[in-house]
Amino acid sequence: MLMKRLIGAALGASAFLAVAAGGAEAQTRQRFEFWYGLTGQLGERIAEQCKRFNDSQTRFEAVCVGQGGYDRAEQNTIAAFRARQQPTVVQIYDAGTVNFMLSGATYNAVDFARDFHMNINWADYFPGVASYYATSKGEMWSFPYNSSSAVMYWNRQAFGQIGRSEAPASWEQLERDMRALKAAGHACPMAIDFDTWQWVEQFLAAHNLPIATRGNGYAGLDAELAFNRGLLPTHLANMKRWLDEGLLRIQTAQTGKTLIQAFADGSCAVTMASIANHGVVGSTAAPGMEWSVAMIPVYEAHARHNTMVGGASLWVMQGKSRGEYEAAAAFLDWVATPAEVQWIPNVTGYIPITIPAYQAMTAAGFYSQPQYAGREIAIASLSFTPPTENTRGIRLGNFTSIRSELQSELQAAFTGQKPVQQALDDAAARGNQILRRFEQTMRGRQLP
Amino acid sequence: MSGKRVTFNQLWLAILLILPQMLLVFTFFYWPAGEALFWAFTLEPPFGGNLQWVGMQNFLTVFEDPLYWNSVQRSLLFGLSSTALAMLFGAVLALFVDRQLTGYKAFRFLYFWPYAVAAPAVGLAFRFIFAPEAGFISAINQWFPGLWNPALDGADAMVLIVVANAWSMIAYNFIFFLAGLQSIPRSLLEAGAMDGAGVLRRMRDIQLPLMAPTVFFLVVINITDSFVNSFGIVDITTGGGPSRATDLMVFKIYSDGFKGKDYSLAAAQSIVLMLLVVALTFIQFRYVERRIHYT
Numbered sequence: 001m002l003m004k005r006l007i008g009a010a011l012g013a014s015a016f017l018a019v020a021a022g023g024a025e026a027q028t029r030q031r032f033e034f035w036y037g038l039t040g041q042l043g044e045r046i047a048e049q050c051k052r053f054n055d056s057q058t059r060f061e062a063v064c065v066g067q068g069g070y071d072r073a074e075q076n077t078i079a080a081f082r083a084r085q086q087p088t089v090v091q092i093y094d095a096g097t098v099n100f101m102l103s104g105a106t107y108n109a110v111d112f113a114r115d116f117h118m119n120i121n122w123a124d125y126f127p128g129v130a131s132y133y134a135t136s137k138g139e140m141w142s143f144p145y146n147s148s149s150a151v152m153y154w155n156r157q158a159f160g161q162i163g164r165s166e167a168p169a170s171w172e173q174l175e176r177d178m179r180a181l182k183a184a185g186h187a188c189p190m191a192i193d194f195d196t197w198q199w200v201e202q203f204l205a206a207h208n209l210p211i212a213t214r215g216n217g218y219a220g221l222d223a224e225l226a227f228n229r230g231l232l233p234t235h236l237a238n239m240k241r242w243l244d245e246g247l248l249r250i251q252t253a254q255t256g257k258t259l260i261q262a263f264a265d266g267s268c269a270v271t272m273a274s275i276a277n278h279g280v281v282g283s284t285a286a287p288g289m290e291w292s293v294a295m296i297p298v299y300e301a302h303a304r305h306n307t308m309v310g311g312a313s314l315w316v317m318q319g320k321s322r323g324e325y326e327a328a329a330a331f332l333d334w335v336a337t338p339a340e341v342q343w344i345p346n347v348t349g350y351i352p353i354t355i356p357a358y359q360a361m362t363a364a365g366f367y368s369q370p371q372y373a374g375r376e377i378a379i380a381s382l383s384f385t386p387p388t389e390n391t392r393g394i395r396l397g398n399f400t401s402i403r404s405e406l407q408s409e410l411q412a413a414f415t416g417q418k419p420v421q422q423a424l425d426d427a428a429a430r431g432n433q434i435l436r437r438f439e440q441t442m443r444g445r446q447l448p
Numbered sequence: 449m450s451g452k453r454v455t456f457n458q459l460w461l462a463i464l465l466i467l468p469q470m471l472l473v474f475t476f477f478y479w480p481a482g483e484a485l486f487w488a489f490t491l492e493p494p495f496g497g498n499l500q501w502v503g504m505q506n507f508l509t510v511f512e513d514p515l516y517w518n519s520v521q522r523s524l525l526f527g528l529s530s531t532a533l534a535m536l537f538g539a540v541l542a543l544f545v546d547r548q549l550t551g552y553k554a555f556r557f558l559y560f561w562p563y564a565v566a567a568p569a570v571g572l573a574f575r576f577i578f579a580p581e582a583g584f585i586s587a588i589n590q591w592f593p594g595l596w597n598p599a600l601d602g603a604d605a606m607v608l609i610v611v612a613n614a615w616s617m618i619a620y621n622f623i624f625f626l627a628g629l630q631s632i633p634r635s636l637l638e639a640g641a642m643d644g645a646g647v648l649r650r651m652r653d654i655q656l657p658l659m660a661p662t663v664f665f666l667v668v669i670n671i672t673d674s675f676v677n678s679f680g681i682v683d684i685t686t687g688g689g690p691s692r693a694t695d696l697m698v699f700k701i702y703s704d705g706f707k708g709k710d711y712s713l714a715a716a717q718s719i720v721l722m723l724l725v726v727a728l729t730f731i732q733f734r735y736v737e738r739r740i741h742y743t
Binding site for chain 2: 071256441
């Protein structure tokens with residue numbers, strides 16, 4: 001009997017100790033989960049930022065989990081939400097914005113910041129960045145994080161050989177330069193690929209032209225694609241002609257070299273891509289190669305407008321505990337501090353997302369350092385004009401599928417299977433079917 | 449002895465023994481398949497809620513889409529040609545090894561390796577080998593500029609994925625063919641040889657007919673495999689392009705479902721794919737197996 005009691009007491013005591021220890025640990029560190037989509041070197045940077053956050057204070061702990069790609073981050077969050085296992089914060093790419101806005105599964109940034117007394121000053125964000133993640137009424141629903149825009153990379157030495165010391169600002173000038181480069185013996189004046197982001201979306205933004213009606217979809221799910229009318233068919237027909245004349249060359253991973261690789265090794269004199277590649281070009285450029293970035297060109301008859309933001313933002317998910325939200329709020333506040341906003345452009349090619357951070361970096365001479373020079377072009381391009389209906393962003397359902405339809409049709413047009421106009425009409429027709437299906441799926445829901 | 453069979457007297461014991469297996473089959477096959485069947489008749493936002501019953505709409509959308517039929521056609525072309533290629537090479541290699549040509553022991557060991565390589569790794573290797581500018585094959589473009597470019601030419605892209613898929617299946621076929629060949633009694637071959645049949649004649653008239661069950665089994669496996677397991681290769685090498693030339697059915701399911709987040713459309717397509725594979729296998733068993741004699 002005594003034995004039994006002793007054992008009982010011992011068990012009770014150890015159970016109590018275990019609970020107490022667990023409780024103490026939980027009290028010192030309130031954890032929350034953060035999922036991110038970036039991979040490779042960029043993913044390591046995020047992990048690094050998490051670690052510094054965790055080292056910087058004792059109350060909260062961010063558990064950061066890489067999902068192996070933007071696509072996966074979105075898929076996994078959807079699957080996790082349906083199983084009620086969602087993270088508190090998740091990094092979602094620009095194209096996923098519309099799904100998240102309509103999901104009813106998110107804790108909107110404005111409400112979250114107010115409810116958890118965050119120090120965010122929404123006016124600090126560059127308008128071109130903020131508008132992409134804002135509702136049609138201008139309320140921000142996610143926190144901007146890694147942001148970029150499209151720029152033109154050009155080889156100064158190659159242009160020097162044709163007597164040019166400045167980047168072409170217009171497509172007309174670019175065409176003349178490409179001809180001169182070809183005549184001077186350059187086999188590849190410009191590298192292109194089938195990525196619609198810089199060749200279609202950013203092109204339309206810079207010309208203040210709509211990709212879809214209803215303000216690129218911001219005003220409602222009944223938007224229809226509009227890219228098959230006006231300037232784009234003419235421009236892509238020009239591109240096709242230049243391709244046939246050998247002024248352009250298609251460079252993808254499948255041909256052996258991507259745009260960036262073909263530009264960095266000096267084989268192609270011009271290309272257009274995200275500013276996020278700036279660091280990669282810098283570290284892989286052929287020895288002694290002189291290169292710069294410039295804003296993407298605009299046809300002479302059109303006034304230049306701001307290009308759109310690319311990259312990802314941070315969303316807060318519904319259905320987590322108050323403690324997790326407090327921890328997430330601390331993390332998001334910390335990420336938005338000037339020091340952290342400046343850290344990202346320091347270690348990656350992304351731009352600073354707030355105006356004060358940009359000003360501080362300019363004042364500190366960041367952009368006059370040779371390895372970073374040119375990155376300010378992306379900010380200049382992004383904030384060239386205040387965002388208009390056509391340049392604030394794209395809010396179309398299932399946009400990744402629309403992109404891939406357009407990409408397939410561009411491939412068909414550029415390889416001569418069908419005329420450019422027909423390819424664009426087909427892409428728009430198929431894209432509209434996708435939009436109608438999305439509208440039906442989201443029946444009864446309104447874009448905020 | 450005859451007529452005596454081992455039986456379970458207690459039904460519950462039998463059920464208990466079968467249960468783990470049934471649970472696995474149910475969890476990993478019937479449940480997801482049932483779920484897909486349900487999704488195929490509904491529309492639901494990715495995050496859930498707002499589920500609507502839409503009847504046959506998803507199937508009609510699939511069948512009315514000319515690009516879906518394009519992907520069916522591409523899949524058939526891919527399946528048939530990679531099966532033919534893989535079986536031909538598998539059989540030839542097995543015949544060589546069976547004849548105990550020099551070094552056959554090493555080859556018997558080495559030929560199986562490719563099957564152990566995961567599809568995405570195969571894709572990555574072939575993407576590099578066949579890259580028109582940087583790969584091994586770029587020499588062809590030095591002599592005949594523009595002849596080979598899977599990034600722009602749909603036919604080249606199809607050749608690329610067929611070769612990559614066949615390469616990994618050859619290994620599998622090789623092992624089965626070799627086992628089949630080795631089970632053929634030597635006396636038959638020796639009798640043929642004494643009657644004056646040469647090597648090729650013996651292969652054609654003795655070895656291949658006797659291996660018919662193996663050939664049949666491999667045709668079923670190869671075709672099924674090329675329909676359902678080609679995703680990794682396509683994803684890494686061509687991404688379904690150029691302009692949908694390699695947009696196989698499994699790849700289209702992936703892009704519509706996981707990239708496009710249209711789970712209902714992807715589910716409808718998976719049901720169609722499942723029925724197609726079932727139908728193909730049925731046809732093979734119903735009409736081809738009849739002509740095969742198991743020894």
